[in-house]
Amino acid sequence: MGQDQNMPDDTDIVPDDEQLGQEEAYEVPQTDVHLSREFVQALQRALKDEDETLILEMLEELHAADVADILETLSSQQRRKLIELGSKGFDPEVLSEVEGEAQDDLYEHMPNDLIADAVTELDTDDAVYVIEELGDEDREEVLRALASDDRVAIEESLSYPEDSAGRLMQRDLVSVPEFWTVGQTIDYLRSENSNIPEDFYDIFVVDPGHRVVGTVPLSRVMSSKRAQTIISIMNDDPHIVDASAEQEEVAYQFTKYHLISTAVVDSAKRLVGVITVDDVVDVIEESAEADILALAGVREESGLNESxxxxxxxxxxxxxxxxxxxxxxxxxxxxxxxxxxxxxxxxxxxxxxxxxxxxxxxxxxxxxxxxxxxxxxxxxxxxxxxxxxxxxxxxxxxxxxxxxxxxxxxxxxxxxxxxxxxxxxxxxxxxxxxxxxxxxxxxxxxxxxxxxxxxxxxxxxxxxxxxxxxxxxxxxxxx
CATH class of the missing domain: 1.10.357.20 (SLC41 divalent cation transporters, integral membrane domain)
Incomplete structure:
Protein backbone atom coordinates (compact mmCIF):
# COMPACT_ATOMS: atom_id res chain seq x y z
CA MET A 1 0.00 0.00 0.00
CA GLY A 2 1.37 3.42 -0.88
CA GLN A 3 0.47 7.06 -0.32
CA ASP A 4 -0.81 9.71 -2.70
CA GLN A 5 1.50 10.01 -5.68
CA ASN A 6 3.02 13.48 -5.53
CA MET A 7 4.71 15.32 -8.35
CA PRO A 8 8.54 15.55 -8.21
CA ASP A 9 10.12 17.81 -5.60
CA ASP A 10 11.09 20.44 -8.12
CA THR A 11 7.40 20.88 -9.05
CA ASP A 12 6.13 20.96 -5.72
CA ILE A 13 -17.47 -29.59 2.85
CA VAL A 14 -17.59 -32.97 2.00
CA PRO A 15 -16.38 -36.36 3.66
CA ASP A 16 -12.86 -37.66 3.03
CA ASP A 17 -12.55 -39.84 -0.07
CA GLU A 18 -10.55 -42.98 0.64
CA GLN A 19 -9.67 -43.31 -3.03
CA LEU A 20 -7.53 -40.15 -2.91
CA GLY A 21 -3.87 -41.04 -2.59
CA GLN A 22 -2.17 -39.25 0.28
CA GLU A 23 1.20 -39.12 -1.46
CA GLU A 24 -0.30 -38.26 -4.84
CA ALA A 25 0.63 -34.81 -6.16
CA TYR A 26 -2.45 -32.68 -6.72
CA GLU A 27 -2.77 -30.63 -9.90
CA VAL A 28 -4.79 -27.48 -9.41
CA PRO A 29 -7.58 -27.12 -11.99
CA GLN A 30 -7.67 -23.86 -13.90
CA THR A 31 -11.35 -23.04 -13.44
CA ASP A 32 -13.86 -23.34 -10.59
CA VAL A 33 -11.27 -25.02 -8.43
CA HIS A 34 -13.05 -24.02 -5.25
CA LEU A 35 -16.14 -25.85 -6.49
CA SER A 36 -14.28 -29.06 -7.28
CA ARG A 37 -15.27 -31.96 -5.03
CA GLU A 38 -11.90 -33.60 -5.54
CA PHE A 39 -10.00 -30.49 -4.55
CA VAL A 40 -11.99 -29.92 -1.36
CA GLN A 41 -11.61 -33.60 -0.44
CA ALA A 42 -7.86 -33.41 -0.95
CA LEU A 43 -7.63 -30.23 1.11
CA GLN A 44 -9.69 -31.74 3.93
CA ARG A 45 -7.41 -34.78 3.95
CA ALA A 46 -4.34 -32.54 4.09
CA LEU A 47 -5.88 -30.63 6.99
CA LYS A 48 -6.62 -33.87 8.82
CA ASP A 49 -3.02 -34.99 8.34
CA GLU A 50 -1.71 -31.48 9.16
CA ASP A 51 0.36 -31.57 5.97
CA GLU A 52 1.41 -27.91 5.85
CA THR A 53 3.58 -28.32 2.75
CA LEU A 54 0.76 -29.83 0.71
CA ILE A 55 -1.72 -27.22 1.95
CA LEU A 56 0.54 -24.33 0.90
CA GLU A 57 1.15 -26.00 -2.46
CA MET A 58 -2.58 -26.41 -3.07
CA LEU A 59 -3.35 -22.79 -2.18
CA GLU A 60 -0.42 -21.29 -4.06
CA GLU A 61 -2.06 -21.10 -7.49
CA LEU A 62 -5.51 -20.07 -6.29
CA HIS A 63 -7.01 -16.62 -6.73
CA ALA A 64 -7.70 -14.78 -3.48
CA ALA A 65 -11.46 -14.95 -4.12
CA ASP A 66 -11.22 -18.76 -4.50
CA VAL A 67 -9.36 -19.05 -1.20
CA ALA A 68 -12.07 -16.91 0.43
CA ASP A 69 -14.75 -19.23 -0.98
CA ILE A 70 -12.94 -22.25 0.44
CA LEU A 71 -12.72 -20.62 3.87
CA GLU A 72 -16.46 -19.94 3.75
CA THR A 73 -17.18 -23.52 2.63
CA LEU A 74 -15.22 -25.39 5.31
CA SER A 75 -16.59 -26.09 8.76
CA SER A 76 -15.40 -23.79 11.54
CA GLN A 77 -12.97 -26.40 12.86
CA GLN A 78 -11.48 -27.11 9.43
CA ARG A 79 -11.31 -23.39 8.68
CA ARG A 80 -9.33 -22.65 11.82
CA LYS A 81 -6.94 -25.47 11.00
CA LEU A 82 -6.46 -24.05 7.50
CA ILE A 83 -5.74 -20.60 8.95
CA GLU A 84 -3.25 -22.09 11.39
CA LEU A 85 -1.36 -24.08 8.76
CA GLY A 86 -1.80 -22.03 5.60
CA SER A 87 -2.33 -18.36 6.47
CA LYS A 88 1.28 -17.43 5.78
CA GLY A 89 0.66 -18.46 2.18
CA PHE A 90 -2.55 -16.45 1.77
CA ASP A 91 -2.66 -13.71 -0.84
CA PRO A 92 -3.19 -10.41 1.04
CA GLU A 93 -6.44 -9.86 -0.88
CA VAL A 94 -7.98 -12.87 0.88
CA LEU A 95 -8.50 -10.61 3.90
CA SER A 96 -10.74 -8.26 1.91
CA GLU A 97 -12.56 -11.02 0.00
CA VAL A 98 -13.72 -13.25 2.86
CA GLU A 99 -17.10 -12.57 4.52
CA GLY A 100 -19.39 -13.65 7.34
CA GLU A 101 -18.37 -16.10 10.03
CA ALA A 102 -15.32 -17.08 7.97
CA GLN A 103 -14.09 -13.48 8.20
CA ASP A 104 -14.46 -13.51 11.98
CA ASP A 105 -12.44 -16.72 12.22
CA LEU A 106 -9.75 -15.43 9.86
CA TYR A 107 -9.25 -12.13 11.66
CA GLU A 108 -9.34 -13.81 15.08
CA HIS A 109 -6.93 -16.66 14.40
CA MET A 110 -4.53 -15.14 11.86
CA PRO A 111 -1.50 -13.64 13.64
CA ASN A 112 -1.57 -9.85 13.75
CA ASP A 113 1.92 -9.58 12.29
CA LEU A 114 0.71 -11.44 9.17
CA ILE A 115 -2.34 -9.18 8.99
CA ALA A 116 -0.06 -6.12 9.20
CA ASP A 117 2.13 -7.49 6.39
CA ALA A 118 -0.96 -8.15 4.26
CA VAL A 119 -2.41 -4.69 4.92
CA THR A 120 0.83 -3.12 3.68
CA GLU A 121 0.35 -4.87 0.32
CA LEU A 122 -3.28 -3.88 -0.14
CA ASP A 123 -4.74 -0.80 -1.79
CA THR A 124 -5.79 1.82 0.71
CA ASP A 125 -9.52 1.11 0.41
CA ASP A 126 -9.03 -2.63 1.00
CA ALA A 127 -6.62 -1.96 3.86
CA VAL A 128 -9.16 0.33 5.53
CA TYR A 129 -11.85 -2.34 5.12
CA VAL A 130 -9.67 -4.91 6.89
CA ILE A 131 -8.62 -2.57 9.70
CA GLU A 132 -12.15 -1.40 10.47
CA GLU A 133 -13.35 -5.01 10.77
CA LEU A 134 -10.75 -5.89 13.44
CA GLY A 135 -11.44 -5.76 17.15
CA ASP A 136 -10.20 -2.69 19.02
CA GLU A 137 -7.10 -4.36 20.53
CA ASP A 138 -6.14 -6.12 17.30
CA ARG A 139 -6.67 -2.90 15.32
CA GLU A 140 -4.30 -0.96 17.57
CA GLU A 141 -1.68 -3.71 17.41
CA VAL A 142 -1.84 -3.93 13.61
CA LEU A 143 -1.68 -0.13 13.21
CA ARG A 144 1.39 0.02 15.46
CA ALA A 145 3.09 -2.57 13.26
CA LEU A 146 2.62 -0.50 10.09
CA ALA A 147 5.07 2.00 8.67
CA SER A 148 4.21 5.55 9.67
CA ASP A 149 3.08 6.66 6.20
CA ASP A 150 0.79 3.65 5.81
CA ARG A 151 -0.62 4.16 9.29
CA VAL A 152 -1.32 7.85 8.66
CA ALA A 153 -3.07 7.09 5.36
CA ILE A 154 -5.32 4.46 6.95
CA GLU A 155 -6.13 6.59 9.99
CA GLU A 156 -7.05 9.52 7.74
CA SER A 157 -9.39 7.28 5.74
CA LEU A 158 -10.91 5.93 8.95
CA SER A 159 -11.65 9.50 10.01
CA TYR A 160 -14.29 9.75 7.27
CA PRO A 161 -17.84 8.52 7.96
CA GLU A 162 -18.57 4.82 7.48
CA ASP A 163 -19.84 3.96 3.98
CA SER A 164 -18.53 7.27 2.63
CA ALA A 165 -16.38 7.99 -0.41
CA GLY A 166 -13.45 8.62 1.96
CA ARG A 167 -13.62 5.00 3.11
CA LEU A 168 -14.01 3.72 -0.45
CA MET A 169 -11.24 5.70 -2.13
CA GLN A 170 -7.68 4.65 -2.88
CA ARG A 171 -4.89 7.03 -2.04
CA ASP A 172 -2.62 5.67 -4.77
CA LEU A 173 -2.99 7.99 -7.75
CA VAL A 174 -1.05 10.04 -10.30
CA SER A 175 -1.24 13.84 -10.32
CA VAL A 176 0.73 16.30 -12.44
CA PRO A 177 0.79 20.11 -12.83
CA GLU A 178 -1.06 21.67 -15.73
CA PHE A 179 2.04 23.27 -17.24
CA TRP A 180 3.82 19.94 -17.81
CA THR A 181 4.19 18.53 -21.29
CA VAL A 182 3.22 15.07 -22.40
CA GLY A 183 6.90 14.20 -22.60
CA GLN A 184 7.54 15.23 -19.00
CA THR A 185 4.53 13.23 -17.86
CA ILE A 186 5.63 10.08 -19.68
CA ASP A 187 9.16 10.43 -18.32
CA TYR A 188 7.73 10.83 -14.83
CA LEU A 189 5.58 7.72 -15.19
CA ARG A 190 8.58 5.72 -16.38
CA SER A 191 10.99 6.97 -13.72
CA GLU A 192 11.97 4.56 -10.97
CA ASN A 193 11.08 7.07 -8.25
CA SER A 194 7.55 7.81 -9.43
CA ASN A 195 6.01 4.96 -7.38
CA ILE A 196 2.88 4.98 -9.56
CA PRO A 197 -0.11 2.71 -8.82
CA GLU A 198 -0.12 -0.75 -10.33
CA ASP A 199 -3.33 0.00 -12.24
CA PHE A 200 -4.81 3.40 -13.08
CA TYR A 201 -6.94 4.97 -15.81
CA ASP A 202 -6.77 8.73 -15.42
CA ILE A 203 -4.06 11.25 -14.61
CA PHE A 204 -5.27 14.13 -12.47
CA VAL A 205 -4.16 17.64 -13.33
CA VAL A 206 -3.78 19.86 -10.27
CA ASP A 207 -3.02 23.50 -9.52
CA PRO A 208 -0.40 24.63 -6.95
CA GLY A 209 -2.99 24.16 -4.18
CA HIS A 210 -3.43 20.50 -5.21
CA ARG A 211 -6.96 21.18 -6.40
CA VAL A 212 -8.15 19.25 -9.44
CA VAL A 213 -8.45 21.36 -12.59
CA GLY A 214 -8.73 18.53 -15.10
CA THR A 215 -8.13 14.90 -15.98
CA VAL A 216 -6.32 13.16 -18.80
CA PRO A 217 -7.01 9.53 -19.75
CA LEU A 218 -3.81 7.54 -19.87
CA SER A 219 -4.59 6.50 -23.46
CA ARG A 220 -4.66 10.15 -24.54
CA VAL A 221 -1.27 10.80 -22.99
CA MET A 222 0.25 7.84 -24.84
CA SER A 223 -1.26 8.93 -28.18
CA SER A 224 -0.24 12.63 -27.96
CA LYS A 225 3.00 14.23 -29.07
CA ARG A 226 5.63 14.83 -26.43
CA ALA A 227 5.69 18.59 -26.99
CA GLN A 228 1.99 19.07 -26.25
CA THR A 229 1.10 20.52 -22.87
CA ILE A 230 -1.10 18.60 -20.49
CA ILE A 231 -3.51 21.52 -20.23
CA SER A 232 -4.12 21.36 -23.99
CA ILE A 233 -5.27 17.73 -23.92
CA MET A 234 -6.99 17.51 -20.53
CA ASN A 235 -10.71 17.38 -19.81
CA ASP A 236 -11.28 20.73 -18.12
CA ASP A 237 -14.58 19.69 -16.52
CA PRO A 238 -13.51 16.79 -14.30
CA HIS A 239 -15.99 14.75 -12.32
CA ILE A 240 -15.28 15.15 -8.60
CA VAL A 241 -16.91 13.69 -5.48
CA ASP A 242 -16.61 14.86 -1.90
CA ALA A 243 -14.91 12.49 0.53
CA SER A 244 -17.95 12.67 2.83
CA ALA A 245 -20.41 11.64 0.09
CA GLU A 246 -22.29 8.37 0.63
CA GLN A 247 -20.99 5.36 -1.26
CA GLU A 248 -24.38 4.68 -2.86
CA GLU A 249 -24.42 8.25 -4.21
CA VAL A 250 -20.98 7.67 -5.72
CA ALA A 251 -22.17 4.41 -7.29
CA TYR A 252 -25.19 6.24 -8.73
CA GLN A 253 -22.93 8.84 -10.34
CA PHE A 254 -20.67 6.15 -11.82
CA THR A 255 -23.72 4.47 -13.33
CA LYS A 256 -25.33 7.66 -14.58
CA TYR A 257 -22.21 9.25 -16.10
CA HIS A 258 -20.45 6.03 -17.17
CA LEU A 259 -17.31 6.80 -15.18
CA ILE A 260 -14.17 4.71 -15.00
CA SER A 261 -12.63 6.65 -12.14
CA THR A 262 -13.26 9.89 -10.29
CA ALA A 263 -11.28 12.22 -8.06
CA VAL A 264 -12.10 12.48 -4.36
CA VAL A 265 -11.56 15.82 -2.63
CA ASP A 266 -11.65 16.98 0.99
CA SER A 267 -13.57 19.92 2.44
CA ALA A 268 -10.92 22.32 1.06
CA LYS A 269 -11.35 20.82 -2.44
CA ARG A 270 -7.85 19.30 -2.35
CA LEU A 271 -7.28 16.00 -4.12
CA VAL A 272 -7.06 13.21 -1.53
CA GLY A 273 -7.86 10.02 -3.43
CA VAL A 274 -9.46 8.26 -6.36
CA ILE A 275 -12.36 5.85 -6.70
CA THR A 276 -12.27 3.36 -9.57
CA VAL A 277 -15.07 1.39 -11.18
CA ASP A 278 -13.98 -1.94 -9.66
CA ASP A 279 -14.59 -0.49 -6.18
CA VAL A 280 -18.02 0.81 -7.22
CA VAL A 281 -19.08 -2.58 -8.62
CA ASP A 282 -18.73 -3.97 -5.09
CA VAL A 283 -20.91 -1.17 -3.71
CA ILE A 284 -23.61 -1.77 -6.34
CA GLU A 285 -23.58 -5.50 -5.65
CA GLU A 286 -23.75 -5.02 -1.88
CA SER A 287 -26.56 -2.47 -2.22
CA ALA A 288 -28.60 -4.73 -4.49
CA GLU A 289 -28.06 -7.70 -2.18
CA ALA A 290 -29.06 -5.64 0.86
CA ASP A 291 -32.27 -4.46 -0.84
CA ILE A 292 -33.23 -8.01 -1.84
CA LEU A 293 -32.66 -9.29 1.69
CA ALA A 294 -34.44 -6.29 3.20
CA LEU A 295 -37.54 -6.89 1.09
CA ALA A 296 -37.77 -10.30 2.76
CA GLY A 297 -37.15 -8.87 6.23
CA VAL A 298 -33.67 -10.39 6.46
CA ARG A 299 -30.63 -8.50 7.70
CA GLU A 300 -27.77 -7.90 5.29
CA GLU A 301 -25.45 -9.89 7.56
CA SER A 302 -27.71 -12.96 7.61
CA GLY A 303 -25.89 -14.87 4.90
CA LEU A 304 -25.11 -18.55 4.56
CA ASN A 305 -21.87 -18.09 6.48
CA GLU A 306 -23.41 -16.57 9.59
CA SER A 307 -23.77 -18.46 12.85
Missing amino acids: FIEIVKGRFTWLFINLGTAILASVVIGLFEATIEQMVALAVLMPIVASMGGNAGTQTMTVAVRAIATKELNASNAVRILNRELMAALLNGGILALLSGLVAMIWFKSVLLGSVFAAALIVNMFFAGLSGLLIPMTLHKLDIDPAIASSVFVTTITDVIGFFAFLGLAAIFLF
Missing part, protein backbone atom coordinates in the same frame (compact mmCIF):
# COMPACT_ATOMS: atom_id res chain seq x y z
CA PHE A 308 -27.09 -20.02 13.91
CA ILE A 309 -27.62 -17.42 16.67
CA GLU A 310 -26.99 -14.48 14.33
CA ILE A 311 -29.44 -15.89 11.77
CA VAL A 312 -32.15 -16.29 14.40
CA LYS A 313 -31.58 -12.79 15.80
CA GLY A 314 -31.58 -11.24 12.35
CA ARG A 315 -34.89 -12.76 11.28
CA PHE A 316 -36.90 -12.78 14.50
CA THR A 317 -37.71 -9.06 14.62
CA TRP A 318 -39.53 -8.91 11.30
CA LEU A 319 -41.19 -12.28 11.88
CA PHE A 320 -42.52 -10.91 15.16
CA ILE A 321 -43.83 -7.79 13.39
CA ASN A 322 -45.44 -9.99 10.74
CA LEU A 323 -47.14 -11.93 13.51
CA GLY A 324 -48.70 -8.69 14.75
CA THR A 325 -49.95 -7.75 11.29
CA ALA A 326 -51.35 -11.23 10.76
CA ILE A 327 -53.29 -10.90 14.02
CA LEU A 328 -54.69 -7.59 12.77
CA ALA A 329 -55.95 -9.30 9.62
CA SER A 330 -57.47 -12.04 11.78
CA VAL A 331 -59.27 -9.43 13.86
CA VAL A 332 -60.92 -8.12 10.70
CA ILE A 333 -62.05 -11.66 9.85
CA GLY A 334 -63.39 -12.03 13.39
CA LEU A 335 -65.64 -9.02 12.89
CA PHE A 336 -67.50 -10.98 10.21
CA GLU A 337 -67.56 -14.33 11.97
CA ALA A 338 -71.35 -14.57 11.80
CA THR A 339 -71.32 -13.77 8.09
CA ILE A 340 -68.78 -16.49 7.37
CA GLU A 341 -70.79 -19.05 9.38
CA GLN A 342 -73.81 -18.44 7.13
CA MET A 343 -71.87 -19.13 3.92
CA VAL A 344 -68.83 -21.42 3.90
CA ALA A 345 -67.98 -20.27 0.36
CA LEU A 346 -66.73 -16.98 1.82
CA ALA A 347 -63.98 -18.81 3.72
CA VAL A 348 -62.96 -20.57 0.50
CA LEU A 349 -62.70 -17.35 -1.53
CA MET A 350 -61.17 -15.04 1.12
CA PRO A 351 -57.55 -16.17 0.64
CA ILE A 352 -57.80 -15.52 -3.10
CA VAL A 353 -58.76 -11.87 -2.58
CA ALA A 354 -55.96 -11.31 -0.06
CA SER A 355 -53.36 -13.21 -2.11
CA MET A 356 -54.07 -11.37 -5.36
CA GLY A 357 -53.90 -8.01 -3.59
CA GLY A 358 -50.69 -8.97 -1.84
CA ASN A 359 -49.01 -10.03 -5.08
CA ALA A 360 -50.11 -6.89 -6.90
CA GLY A 361 -48.92 -4.70 -4.03
CA THR A 362 -45.55 -6.47 -3.95
CA GLN A 363 -45.07 -5.92 -7.68
CA THR A 364 -45.71 -2.19 -7.42
CA MET A 365 -43.67 -1.90 -4.22
CA THR A 366 -40.65 -3.65 -5.76
CA VAL A 367 -40.69 -1.33 -8.77
CA ALA A 368 -41.09 1.71 -6.48
CA VAL A 369 -38.23 0.70 -4.16
CA ARG A 370 -35.92 0.20 -7.13
CA ALA A 371 -37.00 3.50 -8.70
CA ILE A 372 -36.31 5.33 -5.44
CA ALA A 373 -32.89 3.70 -5.14
CA THR A 374 -31.97 4.70 -8.70
CA LYS A 375 -33.54 8.17 -8.28
CA GLU A 376 -35.97 7.58 -11.12
CA LEU A 377 -38.90 8.26 -8.79
CA ASN A 378 -39.07 11.71 -7.20
CA ALA A 379 -41.50 14.48 -6.30
CA SER A 380 -41.59 15.84 -9.85
CA ASN A 381 -42.92 12.66 -11.46
CA ALA A 382 -44.68 11.00 -8.50
CA VAL A 383 -48.21 12.00 -9.58
CA ARG A 384 -47.69 10.73 -13.12
CA ILE A 385 -46.26 7.43 -11.87
CA LEU A 386 -49.09 7.09 -9.33
CA ASN A 387 -51.72 7.58 -12.04
CA ARG A 388 -50.00 5.00 -14.22
CA GLU A 389 -49.83 2.42 -11.42
CA LEU A 390 -53.46 2.97 -10.44
CA MET A 391 -54.63 2.58 -14.04
CA ALA A 392 -52.56 -0.61 -14.35
CA ALA A 393 -53.99 -1.92 -11.07
CA LEU A 394 -57.57 -1.18 -12.14
CA LEU A 395 -57.11 -2.78 -15.57
CA ASN A 396 -55.46 -5.90 -14.16
CA GLY A 397 -58.02 -6.00 -11.37
CA GLY A 398 -60.91 -5.68 -13.82
CA ILE A 399 -59.68 -8.48 -16.08
CA LEU A 400 -58.88 -10.82 -13.19
CA ALA A 401 -62.17 -9.94 -11.44
CA LEU A 402 -64.14 -10.84 -14.57
CA LEU A 403 -62.41 -14.20 -14.92
CA SER A 404 -62.44 -15.12 -11.22
CA GLY A 405 -66.01 -13.83 -10.77
CA LEU A 406 -67.22 -16.16 -13.54
CA VAL A 407 -65.36 -19.06 -11.92
CA ALA A 408 -66.96 -18.26 -8.54
CA MET A 409 -70.43 -18.05 -10.12
CA ILE A 410 -70.05 -21.45 -11.79
CA TRP A 411 -68.37 -23.03 -8.78
CA PHE A 412 -70.92 -21.95 -6.16
CA LYS A 413 -73.86 -21.46 -8.53
CA SER A 414 -74.45 -17.90 -7.31
CA VAL A 415 -74.33 -14.83 -9.56
CA LEU A 416 -74.46 -12.49 -6.55
CA LEU A 417 -71.54 -14.22 -4.80
CA GLY A 418 -69.46 -14.06 -7.96
CA SER A 419 -70.24 -10.36 -8.34
CA VAL A 420 -69.29 -9.60 -4.73
CA PHE A 421 -66.09 -11.56 -5.14
CA ALA A 422 -65.19 -9.67 -8.35
CA ALA A 423 -65.95 -6.28 -6.78
CA ALA A 424 -63.81 -7.05 -3.71
CA LEU A 425 -60.95 -8.11 -5.97
CA ILE A 426 -61.07 -4.82 -7.91
CA VAL A 427 -61.11 -2.80 -4.68
CA ASN A 428 -58.15 -4.69 -3.23
CA MET A 429 -56.11 -4.47 -6.45
CA PHE A 430 -56.68 -0.71 -6.53
CA PHE A 431 -55.47 -0.24 -2.95
CA ALA A 432 -52.59 -2.64 -3.60
CA GLY A 433 -51.32 -0.38 -6.39
CA LEU A 434 -51.87 2.72 -4.26
CA SER A 435 -50.11 1.40 -1.17
CA GLY A 436 -47.35 -0.27 -3.17
CA LEU A 437 -46.26 3.16 -4.41
CA LEU A 438 -47.20 5.55 -1.60
CA ILE A 439 -45.76 3.51 1.27
CA PRO A 440 -42.16 3.33 -0.10
CA MET A 441 -42.31 7.03 -1.00
CA THR A 442 -43.58 7.99 2.46
CA LEU A 443 -40.95 5.88 4.23
CA HIS A 444 -38.23 7.39 2.05
CA LYS A 445 -39.50 10.88 2.91
CA LEU A 446 -39.23 9.96 6.61
CA ASP A 447 -35.62 8.74 6.11
CA ILE A 448 -36.66 5.12 6.70
CA ASP A 449 -35.26 2.54 4.29
CA PRO A 450 -38.28 1.59 2.13
CA ALA A 451 -36.69 -1.73 1.22
CA ILE A 452 -36.81 -2.86 4.84
CA ALA A 453 -40.21 -1.65 6.03
CA SER A 454 -42.42 -1.48 2.93
CA SER A 455 -43.32 -5.16 2.60
CA VAL A 456 -44.80 -5.40 6.11
CA PHE A 457 -47.08 -2.40 5.62
CA VAL A 458 -48.13 -3.28 2.07
CA THR A 459 -48.98 -6.87 3.02
CA THR A 460 -50.97 -5.69 6.03
CA ILE A 461 -52.99 -3.17 4.01
CA THR A 462 -53.81 -5.62 1.21
CA ASP A 463 -54.84 -8.33 3.70
CA VAL A 464 -56.97 -6.02 5.82
CA ILE A 465 -58.63 -4.24 2.90
CA GLY A 466 -59.10 -7.50 1.00
CA PHE A 467 -60.85 -9.22 3.89
CA PHE A 468 -62.83 -6.12 4.85
CA ALA A 469 -64.00 -5.41 1.30
CA PHE A 470 -65.01 -8.99 0.55
CA LEU A 471 -66.69 -9.78 3.85
CA GLY A 472 -68.22 -6.31 4.13
CA LEU A 473 -69.75 -6.49 0.65
CA ALA A 474 -70.95 -10.03 1.38
CA ALA A 475 -72.62 -8.90 4.62
CA ILE A 476 -74.39 -6.08 2.76
CA PHE A 477 -75.56 -7.85 -0.41
CA LEU A 478 -75.76 -11.54 0.48
CA PHE A 479 -77.50 -11.43 3.86
